[in-house]
Amino acid sequence: MREALSKNGGPRVGVYICHCGKNIAGLVDVQRLTEYAATLPGVAVARDYKYMCSDPGQVLIQKDIAEHKLDRIVVAACSPLLHERTFRSATEAGGLNPFYFQMVSIREHASWVHTDKEEATRKAQDLVRAAVQRVIYHESLERRRVPINPAVLVVGGGIAGIHAALTIANGGKHVYLVEREPTIGGHMAKFDKTFPTLDCAACILTPKMTAVRAHPNITLWTYSEVSQVEGYVGNYKVKVKRRPRYINEELCLGCLECIPACIYKEAKHPDEFNLGLSKRRPIYIPFPQAVPQVVVIDPETCIEFKSGKCKKTCVEACGERNAIDFRQTERTEEIEVGAIVLATGFKTFDAGRVPYYGYGVYPNVYSALEIERLVNASGPTGGEVVLRDGRKPERVGIIHCVGSRDENYNVYCSRVCCMYSIKLAHLIKERTEAEVYNFYIDIRTPGKGFEEFYTKTLAEGVHFVRGKVGQVSDWATAPEEQGKLVIQVEDTLAGMIRRIPVDMVVLSPGLDPQPDAQEVRRLFNISCSNEGWFLERHPKLAPVNTFTDGIFLAGACQGPKDIPDSVAQAGAAAAESLALIDAGYFELEPTTAYLLAEECSGCKTCIPLCPYNAIAFDAEIAKAAINEALCKGCGVCVAACPSGSIQQHLFDDRQIYAEILGVLAGATAAS
């Protein structure tokens, strides 16, 4: 340190102690801390101020840099996560390199975590001394800029992916929309009405689906999956695997004449879109409004694929359009994009996992998604709510929170099952005039118009029983229970066990992450929360960003959400993508790891460790190579490099040792 100090008579450090109102000043003696800081070697100015992050606080730094010829700045205030950027900017505005700055957290690390004023002040002194000793060794660093490719990849064609794709495309950027299923539309396409306004889902969704198809800026790839992602913000190289649908998409007009022409006179195979409630043929379209309007052949059930001896009546029907191609194979498209929006959605909780509700055991126990299809005017029954045997139910029980708010399954609330259960209760009552019972733990109606919708449904005569259902069974213990399903529940408002016989049970499952969420997160190099939802960078301040720059989240892949929230988030993800692209370049934090290539022995220790795939082995020169554009500065490779040949800007040994010795100097002095 003495050496650094003697150079040109400098450095000259300015130390600024923030009161943070009473947050810091309430427990740390800021006056004494400031006086102490002024005595530290190299410190030219030490001041305290009520709010350093305010404009006058920042101006104070800028003026001092000029007046006192400061060349290093230390601010002792809150956590760097909150205001490091603020004070680096202030340092830069004062004419210094922004990295000639060090921040000390005396709020989170001293005042907030202690109760003794003397000890908190002493700890603050230790931390300030460490920062002053460290900042002397700071070096001037430059932020590098990388150009941004203006195209965007949107993964997932549900309502979130559709909305994000349209918003970005309307902004004039090219979008690749990749969807795993043969059609876009996602879960919303299965719904009849949406809560709480009872809008017809198809009426509001299908125009958006058609707009995607027609948009000149959107390339839509359905029946496709992303198989590889390489590169970094602004410069992603993506491979998309396109499954064969055995139909030439360019030539198919969507006339659907091939479907009734299929050699199967009767549809025999469970229809995935209707959750098996109806049948389809081997050549099919998921639903009439599917986008693209292109049929698909299922090779598992098609006779031509099974035996090669079909009469191919579908090809005959297609005629000179000639769109059917049995020899189609899987293809891989390679694209380059600057940003990626993940909108891969959710899966409903498998109600069969709760054995005491009898899903899969009693035919008349349904999942809510099946009921969505039954109440849907274009569903398998044309909107009629009927039991498996075609009878109209007279009594229906809807069980909320299946698999949600339950420590045996998911502890979190699914956010949507209260409202969709109330919606289904309304629709079932409307269609069947049945007695409808809702069994709930709590009714949660925090959204706009939600409580009103609940009150209205109550007024319609739908019953609400507060209690977690213990069991659904067909064991009759009374004459009126004969031939019925009996819901046994503790009615916690009435304070009694009740047995309620019904004809139909509707289970309202919660939302699960997609089963392949872990593979997807690895593919895109992002993180998942404990529950398996994609992790946002910050729950409040960066809810659609991820820890990987240029990758954004939309919709329920980030956590359970209803349609308005999914769309709002999709809009935000689109805006983030557009902001990134329109800047034209991305500034990389310079606190990256870098390789001393001469000194690298090529031992490969670092290669598998990088969580961002920023390190590769250059076989030609038998040394590691770090892509600084990918590096996030986590320091894992720096710590692991056994020969010290990977270093990190702003975290070199001199800086770290100076900081450690600074912290410990107090302990030595005291003992």
Next chain:
Amino acid sequence: MSNPTKPQVAFYWCASCGGCEEAVVDLADGVLAVVDAVDIVFWPVALDFKRSDVEARPDGSIAVAFVNGAIRTSEQEEMAHMLRRKAQFLIAFGACSHLGGIPGLANLWDRESVLRGSYSEAPSVVNPEGTLPQESWQEDGRRVTLPAFRDTVRTLDQVVEVDYYIPGCPPTPKLLMDAVQAILSGALPPRGSVLAPDIALCDQCHLKATKPDRLLLASFKRPHQVLIDPETCLLSQGLLCLGPATRAGCEALCPHGNMPCTGCFGPTSRVHDVGAKLVSAVGSAFDASSPDAIEAVLSTIPDPVGTFYRYSLPASRLRRKVSQAAPAEAAQ
């Protein structure tokens, strides 16, 4: 005997095994060229000079003094100080004077337990009175003295300033020859340098290309436990080869002999604590994700300090096991 036109050279040994002296002899025919070029004025192991002969020489008159061995006793301290005064260049020669070496592992104990272990507890010792060496003893009117035995083993540069280091246990003849030539020709790197390449050993290892990109080790083997494949990276065979963390310069002598590197050349200039570095590097290759599985891998490294700090405990950040009994000397 001394020829004023030739540069004068001294060799001395402190706490060491004698292998470094052997390395000088290992120059074989090369030693003639050295003798031709220099005038050896002190080399207790081979030539009959006395301490007083060196003391009589003017300060700074010896061109180079090569000192091997760590510093354990008061006598070694005195000799180190004297040679520092007499020589223009003081060279720490070999792992013990460079880093503390094998004798440095004694820093896991204190002075008392070392003496007790050697003079009374060792199974081959009969010492019912528990007599321990004394620095001074009066018998029949005559006083005999012994050098003081310190609590801590130190490197040469923890006692006197050192100009250059020649690493190795022992240094190879080539390194010694290169060093002598560099000193004679004046083509020297910055003072304080280690006179060996500043890159890890993998760079010189003939097995480097066979190391996989990702190592996943569920257990470590010791050389006597496995049939070693001489064609494959030893670390990837589960042998704890320290090549990735060890300074090059030996041209991978041990791996060439089918033995893993044990780290005698010490770390590169960029590493302050080679043991800590090794723990971090080797730990990252564990094929284990649960605490139990990690424990199972660790159990295959029976002597972590003796493995990762084999030659460098005194020079490391750890330096020694802190002795509760003698904190004052431990902190010296």
